Amino acid sequence: MPRRPPARRPGRDALSTFVPPQASEKDPPPPVEALTGLLEDRYPEVVRLLGWIGCDSPAELVTAWAHGRGAGWVWRVLDAESEPGQVLAAWKDVLRSDDQAISVLESLVFETNMGRFAARASTRMPGGMRYAKTLHVVRQRVALSLWEHALSVNWRRPVVFCRSLRLARTYLTAVVANHELTDEKSRFQFSGRLGQAAVLLARFEPVGTADLEASAEQFRMSVAEGNPAADAVPYLLECYLRLHDNSGDREYLGRAALTDREFADASRGPTWHLMMAEVWLRLADGSPRNSRFAFYLRNAEVSLVRAGEPGGGEAVQHALLLSVAAAARRAPALLPSVRLGLRRLNNPFGLGDHLRRFAEAGHPAVELPGVLVHDLRTRFLESGEPLHRRLLADCFRAYVQLGNLDGELENARLLHDALALQEGTLAKTTALTDELSRMRHADDLLALAELRDNAKRRLDGIALLIREAGTNTTSCVPLVRLGRTLEHGGRPLDEVARGQLRVRLGDVPGADRWIQAVVEGDPDFFYEQAAGRALSSPDLMRRNLGGRSNVVTIDDYLGFTDSTLVFKPTTRLCFDRDAERSAAVRETVRRMGAEEQFGVIDLITTISAADVAHSQEQFPSGTELISVRRFAGGTELAKQVSPTLPEQSCALLERTARFLAYMHGSDGASAGKQVHGVRKNVRKEARMWLRSVLPDEPTAAPGCDEVFDAWWALLAGTGLPPQPRRDAHAFNWLVTDTGQIVAVDLEASHHRPMGYELAQLTDDVPALPVDRWDLRRQVVTAYTEALAHCQGAPPVDGDKLWLAYRASLLIRAVRALSDRTGEPGIREHGEALLDELCSPHRDPGQPGGPEEESLSGLAVLLRNAWAERRGTPGGAPLRELKDGRRRRISKALAYHLRHSPHITRDASGWVEVGTLAHVLSPGIKVTAEEIVSVARALTETRFEVRGDCVRARYGHSRPAIVEYQERLPDSPLYHCTSSSALREIFERGEGLRPMSRQWVHLTTDRAAALATGRRHGPSVLLRVTDPAGLAWRHAGGNTWLAGHVPPEALSVVPLHQLFATHG
Incomplete structure (x- = not known):
């Protein structure tokens, strides 16, 4: 994982060691059980989120929090509803503490309270404190706590790592956007981490080009703000490599080379040199064999020498690049260009997967899989470093799966070595203990058993999977792997083997039933057990299968569960109808002798929605159960x-x-x-x-x-x-x-x-x-x-x-x-x-x-x-306005119909289309037909067309008599405002006022509110959770109007509520 920049405190300097207020003898500290119950009752969305980012159980988190801060203090923070002023007092305690560290749980609770009780807390702000600044600092602490949590998870739980990092990036984006509220000396911490987030994510999952481009800009901003180039530039170079991965555009490699030259005087460590070695090798990849190719290769070799002998994952990267450079150097002179296959090489974690790309890239890359396995084996086979052992075992396994080895014995030898690396026997050290390595170990045992028809290895693999399923009760991966083992057949277990399993697994709860399912060859038993765990596991990714029915499948990082189970939220009535029709269709297909042509996905089990953690967040309203079916591998028609x-x-x-x-x-x-x-x-x-x-x-x-x-x-x-x-x-x-x-x-x-x-x-x-x-x-x-x-x-x-x-x-x-x-x-x-x-x-x-x-x-x-x-004449061909032109026309219409003093409107705001076309013509040439087309667009709710006239439905700063339907919204309303407006809204008690408009505009569409607010700079999303008691007018679509919204009706939406855990 990356080196961390030196810690700096983003908030006020510590004033004293944190000493929580002591409870009196008449008021004993509340027990952990009571604190946990209060947390789960008042902050259910925080509890759910903590589960999805792989934190400990709520009870364990609360225990640690109470131990550090004091149970009575924690109670007052959690019970802020009774006295919101306590939120600020508690926050001042945190700021005065010598230990500026803050847990993820504590930071999220503070942000929730600052938003939930914004109106009541902001009127009690101590002297020198402002609500917007305080909320900003709280969000800084959330960002830093999530960042530290993600790094503590690292490669051992890649799905959780990425989800935690994406959530941290949500907060970092908001903090950097509001950089005026951040102390100048601390800004680079947040801009640098924001840039770093996309690069770290790209090591484990695809990251879009736009995000990576923004990451590069953040790195440069952080250097300008004081981040040492030695810390920032290696990540910037890696960012350019990922951009080259996405696009194949060699210009990004040129940018990397220019960046290296730009910071020629900066101190450089091994990481910098390794990144530049890969940049030079990629420039050499595919280049004609001329002086430029020689220049690239020579620079790569120099960079590798300057990198020295790095440790950790960089040692594997160094060995890999040395092998690639050597292959390029010894490539036959007759080759017109050298193919190295480096694009999309995601060092070091994607090395095993990349062997196949090397094999398909041309010469001399086609030789690299065998060369790399030999070179890495020579260098790391007896290493005690867990990451070295994990990566080398992955390479051995991937090389076996390439299928181009000389015989079964060589395959078996590599799988034996992979097992020895995982078990630690070669380096005489302990076994790899992370879940990914344990699962790989069991999988390699089963692969070796199948290769050599070895009953003992098969029994060892099954025993490991059953033990993993019994001890890691949240993981569905071992259960799915067991199901697939039974689906593929193999030698059945005899009574002796059954007895051996019972002895070996006697301490595993429920092992007898699982052993019986193995003996009976019943894969659906394990799939049914896996399904119950899958929907609540933070270590799985959810993938929508398309269509209109919210059907999803789940994948894990190693691919064991990929395309195995299909989940569909439904109702009991719909499920019964589906099951009945499936049976009838299956029978008809059988009767017509068309079973090889047509099929229906097999049902495994059903799960009550009430039994699935956070089902109300995961599934549509009205879901009663989730049907679980066996995935049918294929592509949507x-x-x-x-x-x-x-x-x-x-x-x-x-x-x-x-x-x-x-x-x-x-x-x-x-x-x-x-x-x-x-x-x-x-x-x-x-x-x-x-x-x-x-x-x-x-x-x-x-x-x-x-x-x-x-x-x-x-x-x-x-x-x-x-x-x-x-x-x-x-x-x-x-x-x-x-x-x-x-x-x-x-x-x-x-x-x-x-x-x-x-x-x-x-x-x-x-x-x-x-x-x-x-x-x-x-x-x-x-x-x-x-x-x-x-x-x-x-x-x-x-x-x-x-x-x-x-x-x-x-x-x-x-x-x-x-x-x-x-x-x-x-x-x-x-x-x-x-x-x-x-x-x-x-x-x-x-x-x-x-x-x-x-x-x-x-x-x-x-x-x-x-x-x-x-807006197309009847005889003309139908055509669609291009998005850019449509937006320009729409923006111009909104201004002139709502605000312009240079256009004649009637009392109700109506303007003739021809008049509009004439008024718009100096800025944008537009026809009457185009105006009507824009105003009548299905997605456009701001305008109304009647005959030859158009008007704005709402948003007027000039008087217009528009009749609206008065009624109560049936869902929360949102309004996005600038951060600078929070003082007037909350501290001065003004709430939301129309300002220059006739009405305050709110919407039921949260995304639309955010998009509108962000056009005007750093913003904060406000919510009216309960619209009752106020007068509302419906302006059409998702837009609602009010004459005034008082501050007590408003809350600030926490950023974590804008984060999609499965998006």
Whole structure:
């Protein structure tokens, strides 16, 4: 891990040793149990967060806190609700302490109290203290405590390390943004750490280019603020290497070389020289064999000599770069360029994973895996350093997995060495004890057992996994590994082996049942046990599987649990429906002999949401249970289809349409029965989409109801029976590596018209060119034939189904127009499809019927309505304004409609579109159509259009009579304000006032409030948790207005509440 900059106190100098106020004999100190209960009751979000960043249990944390500060003092801090003034008194105690260290728990509680009781505490500020400054210093302490916690976790718990570091970065970002409130001598501590955070994260997880660019700027800022170049520049050089990893742009390597030259007089340690050695080698990588290549290589060799003999992880990095430089030096002269494969080498922790990249990079890199294993083995095989042993064992394992060794014996020898490194037998030292190493040890035992068919090694590995599962009761990793071992088969355990396991694991609670599951070869038992732990483990990463159903899987850093379990939050009713339909579909697929073509994800178990820690934070409201299924490895259908690959997409869609037909054909419960409520259910969703397209003026005609009735008449006229709803969009299917189509999520209810879900399948995600009706006909035909085959009945009328499908495409196109997800191409696809449907479709040699003319007429009506809403003339092609131009127009409109004295408005704020276009023209050339397009955008709630006029809904500084609906918001409201305004809001008791506006603006959208506030510099997010008792007006969308918000209604949102633990 990195060297830490010398500690400096960011706050006031210590005045005296911390001595907490003593409780009187009549008031004995509260017990730890009472303190823990108070913490969990008053600060549940802090307790949850501490768990996700891998802290000790609440009781252990409180015990340590009470021991350091005194139980009575801790009680008064936790019980701040009874007397908020105690918060400031306690904080002054902390500032007076000689020991400036502060625990993560203590710092988060102080920040929570400073925000929760902002109004009451700020009116009691002691002389010389200001609320904004005090809150800032508290957040500094939170940042530093989280930073120290992350470094204490380090590589032994990479997922927790990264999550803790990301949270620390949240606080560091706020502190650096408010640098005026930080003592000048301490600023570099925070800017330097902010830059360092992204670099440290990049050692374990992907970090975006923008974050790394910002990191480079922070390093330079920290040097300007006093951070020694010797401390900052090595991280800056590493930052440039990570930027080169992301982009492949050699300019970043050039920046690194210039930085090295810029600080030529700075003191340099081994880290600096190692970073520059890698920079020079990367510049040599792929360069022509000329004088420049020789210059790069010579500089790399000089840097490696100057690095000396570093220790720790840098010793491994040094040995690696020496091997690479030697390979480059001895490369045959006939090679036109030298390939070293260094890009994306994440030293030192990614070395094992990088061996495969070396093997695929060309010459001489292809030789490096074998060379490195030999060189590192020679240098570190008998090292007692835990990190050396861990990294070397990883290299041996990765080399075996490359599969290019000369025989089984060499594989076995390397795995034996990996085991010896983990056990410490070669260096005659203790075994590696971190969880990652223990799991690697068990995995290597099982790999060696499989390689050599060694029953003893297999028994050792199983015993280690069961012991790990029994002693580490929060980890699901050993249980998943046991499940996978049993899935892959192998020699069953006999009675002798069972007896040996019982003896070896006699001290492990519940071991007998686990041993029995191993003997029975029951992997699902272990998966079921693992599932109960997985959702609460801080050492796992959560990954969304796409779609619209909140389905997630979990991954661990080593990859043991990757793609094994799938979790879906649901209700009991939905789960029962899913289970029933899954069984019916599975039986139909079996009956049709299509088990190799189609499948359903197998259910492992269910978990009550009440039994999952923090389920209310992890899952949507209303979740009753979580279904756990076996992961089906594959890719969402949505990612395998594209209009640019029409034939390939059509083949996949045809197969999926057959599976959809089998699903519809498996619904024996409603076969032959009258199905009710189809029109009602479709009308509900269709009207929602139609309202986004049709004019919103009350007198506009035809309205949503008339258009829906005309559209429904087309479907009803086909006389086709409705089918059970599948929710067939392309995110609800997986395509496995073997080509099997797997259905995800079968809990949809009710029925839909026949053809409706075919349209959803082919066009909710753009899959086919809009004009390829021949391909769409193939998909519909595949469905028709499969349904008839499944039901053992004559096929439905193909022409009628084709009409129903095309009519369904019309409403799916309207849905695409109203898309708010921001997915690229969705709205454009809807527009193109709507244009295509405006022309009546005729098959070759067949005249179009009246139904096609009616469908075409509806398409034209909707297309023209959308064109008008978009501000596009009816005959012109639909087009989308580019984001930059849209923002410029929107910003100009907001100013002129709200504030400009140079425009004529009526009493209600309305302005003619032509007038607006003329007034805007000196600054931005804009048409009346573009103004209407911007003002009517689906995501734009600030403007209103009526006829040829536009007005701002709210935000006026000039008088405007706008009638608003008065009602009470049903969720908290947010307002982001500058840090400098906190004194007026809280200390002076002014609250939120309209200032130059007519109203105070608040929103239910926290992200929108933050985005608005940050445009004006350092900001603080305020919340009205309980809007009752104040007069509110709804201005449209998420915006609410008030004449005044008193300070006692406001709280400051702690930064940790803006942090997504699984994001």
